[in-house]
Amino acid sequence: MRPESPFNKERKFFHIEEFGVDENHRRKGIATAMIDFAKDDAKKRGFERIELDMWEFNDGALAFYESAGLKTCRRYMECYVETKEAEKT
Numbered sequence: 001m002r003p004e005s006p007f008n009k010e011r012k013f014f015h016i017e018e019f020g021v022d023e024n025h026r027r028k029g030i031a032t033a034m035i036d037f038a039k040d041d042a043k044k045r046g047f048e049r050i051e052l053d054m055w056e057f058n059d060g061a062l063a064f065y066e067s068a069g070l071k072t073c074r075r076y077m078e079c080y081v082e083t084k085e086a087e088k089t
Helices: 030-045 059-067 084-088
Strands: 013-016 049-052
Parallel strands (some): 013 049
16 A cells, blocks of 8 residues: 555555566466466455556567556656766776
8 A cells, every 4th residue: 555645646556566477488378377366366455456567678578468458557767877986987
């Protein structure tokens, strides 16, 4: 559960930080079963939604997640900056 703040409304969600299936076992329904389990578990626990982190470069994962009913709701962005430590090397 994330409480309300000046930047967000309160929301109750099931968070999947990392998710994967070994290459030798893909396309056998394992990932679908895992997502279905997460959906069922989230529902039993009274969560309103599932949130999932993934790497932007992983086109195969994106295609799978979209086929499983997930959609992009927000995007996390970053950049590298030079630091004083980096300038010394």
